Amino acid sequence: xxxxxxxxxxxxxxxxxxxxxxxxxxxxxxxxxxxxxxxxxxxxxxxxxxxxxxxxxxxxxxxxxxxxxxxxxxxxxxxxxxxxxxxxxxxxxxxxxxxxxxxxxxxxxxxxxxxxxxxxxxxxxxxxxxxxxxxxxxxxxxxxxxxxxxxxxxxxxxxxxxxxxxxxxxxxxxxxxxxxxxxxxxxxxxxxxxxxxxxxxxxxxxxxxxxxxxxxxxxxxxxxxxxxxxxxxxxxxxxxxxxxxxxxxxxxxxxxxxxxxxxxxxxxxxxxxxxxxxxxxxxxxxxxxxxxxxxxxxxxxxxxxxxxxxxxxxxxxxxxxxxxxxx
Amino acid sequence: xxxxxxxxxxxxxxxxxxxxxxxxxxxxxxxxxxxxxxxxxxxxxxxxxxxxxxxxxxxxxxxxxxxxxxxxxxxxxxxxxxxxxxxxxxxxxxxxxxxxxxxxxxxxxxxxxxxxxxxxxxxxxxxxxxxxxxxxxxxxxxxxxxxxxxxxxxxxxxxxxxxxxxxxxxxxxxxxxxxxxxxxxxxxxxxxxxxxxxxxxxxxxxxxxxxxxxxxxxxxxxxxxxxxxxxxxxxxxxxxxxxxxxxxxxxxxxxxxxxxxxxxxxxxxxxxxxxxxxxxxxxxxxxxxxxxxxxxxxxxxxxxxxxxxxxxxxxxxxxxxxxxxxxxxxxxxx
Numbered sequence: 001x002x003x004x005x006x007x008x009x010x011x012x013x014x015x016x017x018x019x020x021x022x023x024x025x026x027x028x029x030x031x032x033x034x035x036x037x038x039x040x041x042x043x044x045x046x047x048x049x050x051x052x053x054x055x056x057x058x059x060x061x062x063x064x065x066x067x068x069x070x071x072x073x074x075x076x077x078x079x080x081x082x083x084x085x086x087x088x089x090x091x092x093x094x095x096x097x098x099x100x101x102x103x104x105x106x107x108x109x110x111x112x113x114x115x116x117x118x119x120x121x122x123x124x125x126x127x128x129x130x131x132x133x134x135x136x137x138x139x140x141x142x143x144x145x146x147x148x149x150x151x152x153x154x155x156x157x158x159x160x161x162x163x164x165x166x167x168x169x170x171x172x173x174x175x176x177x178x179x180x181x182x183x184x185x186x187x188x189x190x191x192x193x194x195x196x197x198x199x200x201x202x203x204x205x206x207x208x209x210x211x212x213x214x215x216x217x218x219x220x221x222x223x224x225x226x227x228x229x230x231x232x233x234x235x236x237x238x239x240x241x242x243x244x245x246x247x248x249x250x251x252x253x254x255x256x257x258x259x260x261x262x263x264x265x266x267x268x269x270x271x272x273x274x275x276x277x278x279x280x281x282x283x284x285x286x287x288x289x290x291x292x293x294x295x296x297x298x299x300x301x302x303x304x305x306x307x308x309x310x311x312x313x314x315x316x317x318x319x320x321x322x323x324x325x326x327x
Numbered sequence: 328x329x330x331x332x333x334x335x336x337x338x339x340x341x342x343x344x345x346x347x348x349x350x351x352x353x354x355x356x357x358x359x360x361x362x363x364x365x366x367x368x369x370x371x372x373x374x375x376x377x378x379x380x381x382x383x384x385x386x387x388x389x390x391x392x393x394x395x396x397x398x399x400x401x402x403x404x405x406x407x408x409x410x411x412x413x414x415x416x417x418x419x420x421x422x423x424x425x426x427x428x429x430x431x432x433x434x435x436x437x438x439x440x441x442x443x444x445x446x447x448x449x450x451x452x453x454x455x456x457x458x459x460x461x462x463x464x465x466x467x468x469x470x471x472x473x474x475x476x477x478x479x480x481x482x483x484x485x486x487x488x489x490x491x492x493x494x495x496x497x498x499x500x501x502x503x504x505x506x507x508x509x510x511x512x513x514x515x516x517x518x519x520x521x522x523x524x525x526x527x528x529x530x531x532x533x534x535x536x537x538x539x540x541x542x543x544x545x546x547x548x549x550x551x552x553x554x555x556x557x558x559x560x561x562x563x564x565x566x567x568x569x570x571x572x573x574x575x576x577x578x579x580x581x582x583x584x585x586x587x588x589x590x591x592x593x594x595x596x597x598x599x600x601x602x603x604x605x606x607x608x609x610x611x612x613x614x615x616x617x618x619x620x621x622x623x624x625x626x627x628x629x630x631x632x633x634x635x636x637x638x639x640x641x642x643x644x645x646x647x648x649x650x651x652x653x654x655x656x657x658x659x660x661x
Binding site for chain 2: 108109137139140141160164167168169170177194197198199200202237238240241242243244
């Protein structure tokens with residue numbers, strides 16, 4: 001039995017998967033398996049994995065179920081005491097697994113160990129942006145407001161902790177769920193937040209930017225609305241579990257979420273949408289302005305500049321914007 | 328005759344009080360020792376004079392109460408002290424505690440003052456060990472019991488399940504607001520939901536139920552057997568439940584029990600309660616829909632689970648703790 005399992009959900013990922021797998025096989029911690037879940041790919045994903053011919057890599061194949069469904073099948077197949085995730089276009093720094101295993105072994109009450117991330121572009125070039133989250137004394141409120149776990153390639157769970165949130169929906173016949181497969185977006189935050197609200201396991205980070213998280217350019221403004229709708233559905237789903245918690249924190253959390261989407265709209269070059277989202281953010285709560293004035297004000301300023309004076313003025317502020325932390 | 332003093336600081340109606348009433352009135356327990364219930368002021372359990380061979384705490388542990396527990400230990404240095412953990416569980420910590428490390432330090436410190444710690448469910452016992460707050464050799468699991476004969480005597484429902492019952496204090500712990508919302512999503516106009524109990528959440532629950540005439544608030548039932556008699560099945564969507572005595576009572580009354588499965592409720596699944604799949608309103612609606620229209624007998628275990636006698640379990644615990652004390656004294660004398 002390997003000590004740790006790394007679950008790699010892969011859908012038509014033949015392009016990026018080799019680099020991901022190389023980064024995982026280069027881990028300094030030796031005792032692990034990689035479970036690649038081929039989520040019904042129609043490209044050479046499976047052939048790419050097989051070409052590694054490495055006994056540490058296993059492939060699980062399934063008809064397409066989506067990212068949460070692929071992660072769930074990976075968890076189901078994983079044999080390790082610790083289970084990490086790395087999406088098929090992201091990369092792990094060589095010391096990542098070692099850091100999390102040491103952290104989880106030294107802190108038996110910690111169920112979810114995560115790290116910060118550096119962002120990279122499609123050519124794996126570093127962007128001058130990093131996610132440097134809070135690492136200690138993380139509560140459900142922190143998870144909801146600022147999502148310190150960050151992205152789906154950051155956490156390593158203790159198996160026993162992950163199993164505290166497993167369930168078998170009535171329509172499911174094959175295996176249990178850990179991630180909610182009815183979500184196509186926001187499935188990460190739904191999982192982390194449900195974990196924080198319904199289990200007594202601690203969530204804690206380790207220092208360092210140990211994940212390299214890939215940012216795909218462009219995208220459509222319509223997807224921002226879908227993203228917001230998915231986020232709202234997370235709140236709607238979990239709200240009955242802790243109504244006082246959501247009554248207190250939801251407006252602020254939504255303001256942060258809208259500010260994040262405004263920054264996405266800005267980077268798509270959509271000024272009117274960015275301004276609309278910034279306005280909605282401020283209307284939901286002024287707290288981001290007080291708690292993170294620089295980042296909030298640059299978001300407002302850049303959105304307004306882009307909207308009024310077009311791309312050039314917006315880009316002048318972009319440099320400023322990029323030097324701020326991005327979440 | 329051996330004398331046992333049970334210290335309590337909360338005499339509100341509920342599972343703990345019913346359990347203590349039973350401990351004090353059960354003939355088998357009386358044959359074991361003289362059982363005395365001693366009500367002590369909150370946080371000052373040592374301020375009451377107690378003459379007993381063994382002292383059992385049913386108190387709620389808190390930082391504020393810790394000095395009082397230390398005083399209790401000091402005042403009864405030679406007397407075996409047992410703590411029964413009625414308050415805390417994994418679900419409690421998940422729902423209420425943000426400074427978790429500090430909280431586990433509190434439990435570890437408080438439990439160290441006792442010779443034995445009694446978990447009220449196997450699930451709670453596993454959790455106490457997993458969180459490393461009690462030494463394995465100091466931990467005993469004894470599930471609470473009450474006199475079930477009056478529940479067994481209740482006539483069984485004659486028809487299919489139409490009326491769901493919710494029984495307990497109307498506070499955040501019980502998760503009844505999930506239940507009201509989940510029930511509202513069931514369309515059958517013939518269904519009913521009866522909520523027995525009172526508490527701080529009552530107004531909010533009534534607001535959630537407003538406009539649905541199928542939902543009734545029956546108030547606190549001093550005799551819980553009346554509550555079981557009035558429904559066909561019982562729902563316990565609790566957020567935390569160190570044991571959950573209602574499940575045991577409802578099964579004895581021949582009422583199928585749907586539970587959230589947290590904490591001690593998983594013990595009841597082993598004896599026939601039905602766990603809901605997942606958490607939240609939608610999952611609860613699905614689980615209740617599954618039960619509607621079925622005959623209660625179909626959803627009950629074929630046999631009532633055989634429980635080890637309460638007095639036997641307490642007898643073993645007391646025997647062990649007294650022997651330890653005795654060997655300590657012998658060792659000191661030698």
